[in-house]
Amino acid sequence: DTAVSQTPKYLVTQMGNDKSIKCEQNLGHDTMYWYKQDSKKFLKIMFSYNNKELIINETVPNRFSPKSPDKAHLNLHINSLELGDSAVYFCASSPGLADSSYEQYFGPGTRLTVT
Amino acid sequence: GQNIDQPTEMTATEGAIVQINCTYQTSGFNGLFWYQQHAGEAPTFLSYNVLDGLEEKGRFSSFLSRSKGYSYLLLKELQMKDSASYLCAVRDSNYQLIWGAGTKLIIKP
Numbered sequence: 001d002t003a004v005s006q007t008p009k010y011l012v013t014q015m016g017n018d019k020s021i022k023c024e025q026n027l028g029h030d031t032m033y034w035y036k037q038d039s040k041k042f043l044k045i046m047f048s049y050n051n052k053e054l055i056i057n058e059t060v061p062n063r064f065s066p067k068s069p070d071k072a073h074l075n076l077h078i079n080s081l082e083l084g085d086s087a088v089y090f091c092a093s094s095p096g097l098a099d100s101s102y103e104q105y106f107g108p109g110t111r112l113t114v115t
Numbered sequence: 116g117q118n119i120d121q122p123t124e125m126t127a128t129e130g131a132i133v134q135i136n137c138t139y140q141t142s143g144f145n146g147l148f149w150y151q152q153h154a155g156e157a158p159t160f161l162s163y164n165v166l167d168g169l170e171e172k173g174r175f176s177s178f179l180s181r182s183k184g185y186s187y188l189l190l191k192e193l194q195m196k197d198s199a200s201y202l203c204a205v206r207d208s209n210y211q212l213i214w215g216a217g218t219k220l221i222i223k224p
Contacts, residue, residue: 041200043158043214056211090157097210101146101165104212106157 003027004107006091012113013081020077021110023091030096031055032074033104034066037088049074050097078112086114117141119215121203126221127193135188135201135218143208149177149188150202152217158202161188190220198222 004025013019025032033056034046047066048056054066063079074091091107118140127133139147146165150158164170164179164186176189188201200217207213
């Protein structure tokens with residue numbers, strides 16, 4: 001009965017490969033997010049979707065492409081992986097945008113290591 | 116630009132009280148959040164402030180002054196399990212969360 005789940009938890013791959021990270025939430029939330037947390041622990045928003053529509057698209061390389069097949073899922077596909085992509089990627093969800101008090105619920109994170 | 120400042124690291128003693136400060140400069144303000152993140156784990160929600168004043172929740176309290184762009188998280192009766200990073204985040208006028216880099220709190224026996 002995990003609220004926000006991500007797979008895989010660990011991902012080790014070589015430069016140049018293409019990989020995907022999956023995220024699912026069973027909270028009935030409308031909004032989902034992808035964050036990148038680098039070695040300095042700084043949490044940086046990458047994308048945000050509300051009801052399957054992209055609402056935040058920060059300056060990230062276009063090698064990163066999010067896909068939201070439905071409200072409960074937000075997947076992240078990364079092409080041509082680079083060493084600098086090594087980080088922990090967190091998926092999160094929140095009830096929506098209408099109420100500023102809504103907190104975000106985070107998944108367990110995916111630790112990506114590019115060699 | 117938008118900016119959230121927190122101390123990088125703090126050390127405190129078990130059983131004591133510690134105050135973690137956060138100052139912010141954002142385009143608009145729609146609330147301030149504190150999250151706790153243990154090493155290797157996901158951030159978890161601690162508190163939310165949108166009006167000036169103190170919000171108390173058990174051993175943890177959070178204070179906000181909007182005119183000063185300032186908040187603090189107060190942790191009382193510190194326990195070893197409180198060793199973690201504490202993240203301050205502000206929701207701006209676009210309802211986007213702007214995150215601080217976090218304060219690593221080390222608790223010593």
